[in-house]
Amino acid sequence: MAPTLRTVVRRPPLGLSVLTGHDALERPVRWVAVSELEDPTPFLEGGELVLTTGMRLDAATAGPYVERLVARGVAGLGFGVGLGHETIPAELVAAAARTGLPLLEVPRETPFVAIGKAVSDLLAAEQYEEITRAFAAQGRLTRAALGPEGAHAVIDRLARELGGWAVLLDEAGAVRHAAGRGAEAAGALAPELDRLRGRAGRGGGSPASLAFSTPAEHVVVQPLGARRVKGFFAAGRGTPFSPVEHTVVNAAGSLLTLALEHGREHASAERGIRAAVLRLLLAGEVEAGREALERLGERLPGGPLAVLAAGGDPGAALEAAGEEFAVADGDRVVVVVPAARADAVAEALAGAGPAETGGGAGSGVAGRALSGAAGPVGVGGPVEPEELSAGLDQADRALASARSGAHAVVRFADLAGQGLLALLDPGAAAAFSAALLAPLREYGSRADLVESLRAYLACNGHWDAAAQRLGVHRHTLRYRMRRAAELLGRDLDDPAARAELWVALSV
Incomplete structure (x- = not known):
């Protein structure tokens, strides 16, 4: 000034x-x-x-x-x-x-x-004092950013430095943290956020900041993100900002961007480490996995473990898994949790509600409502750390059943009551059925060979009972079965052949 x-x-x-x-x-x-x-x-x-x-x-x-x-x-x-x-x-x-x-x-x-x-x-002294104030404010903001609260502390400090309000917003414009009357002011920022997004869409990269004034206050809005917009923050007060205060706002924006990028990179690195440890455990290298965890200051949860296989969006499933041992593998996410919390974590992964609070290492899912990860989830039975590979096989079988059924969460233990077909991979079973029965379906116009075979097997090879079910003479049925045996190249009196044909017809 x-x-x-x-x-x-x-x-x-x-x-x-x-x-x-x-x-x-x-x-x-x-x-x-x-x-x-x-x-x-x-x-x-x-x-x-x-x-x-x-x-x-x-x-x-x-x-x-x-x-x-x-x-x-x-x-x-x-x-x-x-x-x-x-x-x-x-x-x-x-x-x-x-x-x-x-x-x-x-x-x-x-x-x-x-x-x-x-x-x-006097002007030089005033400018020097302003620069000194700016450096001091930047130092206080930096110390806030290095504290345990990180970005939230920067927003609180910025509001105090300006004598006004500040708010941190996510990419969609939802409030993540506010100081002063920031939460109240955020409701009026939607048009400005749209304007910033529009600038980014036209020019590419991250858009510049935006300042506007109303009769009641002066506001600055800035995007956050190094390469693309990953959030916003805004600050405002009743009087115009001085050049020094604009410098302080810009410094806060840089610190918030660093915190955002570092937080994402740190979380990505942690997921990568857990994924590597999980792969060791699934490969049976339990001691190597334990040693890697100990060097990171963590340890494998004690007691029986459960392996979960989650379908749906891998990113949402990984976010829902939080700090659990999780890795995206193929078309599903594999998660290892203490067996006692398997049901709660499975419900969270399926988007059915929040996981219940639990203790022990890696309880990052606990206490958070994790919607958005909606997808089928298979839960393997309790296994020891040395048996995680078997647990994953169980989880995958349960996931296959969840994908083809009406339940979002399927436990491997529940498959025993659903018959042998519940244990088969739906895609593989369908391909097997189509290939095995193709000769019967392609036999001229005699499509009744399939239903005749079904009735014959259902009646356990009793001619009279099967013919009566079909409403034909038993000699007609005998002829059809001889023709089916020839087309299939199989002996219908062989129990193994009968079992395969029955599975194919059931699928």
Whole structure:
């Protein structure tokens, strides 16, 4: 902020006296302009302390001269006496008093250049103080970012530095954290967020910040993300931001972006490490897996374990798994949890509701509602760490049943009551059935061979019972079965052949 006229007047070496405009001495002085022109206003920007000896001023021109200066918005007028005028003309004093323009008397012994140097020194000192304040604020923001609360602490600190409010938003515009009245103000930011997204869509990359004002407050909105928009933050207050405060806001944006990117990279690295450990465990390298975990300061949960196989969106399933041992593998995500929490984690993975709170290592799912990961989930039975591979096989079989059935979560133990077909992979079983029965379906127009075979096997090879079920003569059925045996190349009296055919017909 520029020094005020009062600060300049109080510089003892200058010896300035205030004749008019005592109530306007808080005006900022942005520069000093020396001019003897009758109308210097074309060369002024406003906010200057104009210095003159009045060489071109007289009683007739004094009033219009002051009015032009006031219209231009100068900070004040300094009149040097002892050169063109021994005293300040009364007409000039009257015009300044009438318009409220601060009029300063500059003694003969004070050179105008001394006033210019004094104002320049004050401006430099003010700029230095602003830079110092900016560095101090950035230091406080940095310390906040390094604390346990990270981005949330930066938002809190920013609101205090500005004396206003601040809010952190996710990519969709939902509030992640707010300070002051940030949560309330966030509701009005939707159009601005859309505008920033539009800029990104037209130009590519991350859009620039956006500032706007209302009669009640001034607001700055910035996107977060190094390569693409991954969130937003906004800050506002009732008065305009100074250049220093804009610098502080920009520093907060950089820290929030770093925190966001580092947090994602850290989470990705942790998932990669857990995935590697999980692969060791599934391969039977339990001791190697335990050793890797110990070096990371973690350990495998004690007691029986359960393996879960989650379908649906892999990203959502990994997020739902939280800090559990999870890895995306093919078209499903494999998760290992303590057997006691298998049901709760499975429900969370399926998007059916929050996982219940649980203790022990890797309980990251606990206590969070994890919707959005909706998809089928297969749960393997309790196994020891050395048996995780078998647990994964069970989980995959249960997942296959979940994908083809009406239940989002299927446990391997439940498959025993669903018959042999529940243990088969639906895709493989369908392909097997189509290939085995194809000769019967392609046999001319005699599509009744399939149903005849089904009735024959259902009646356990009893001709009369099967013929009665079909409504045909038993000799007709015998003929059909001889023809089916020839087409299939199988002995229908062989129990193994009968079993395969029955499975194919059931599928």
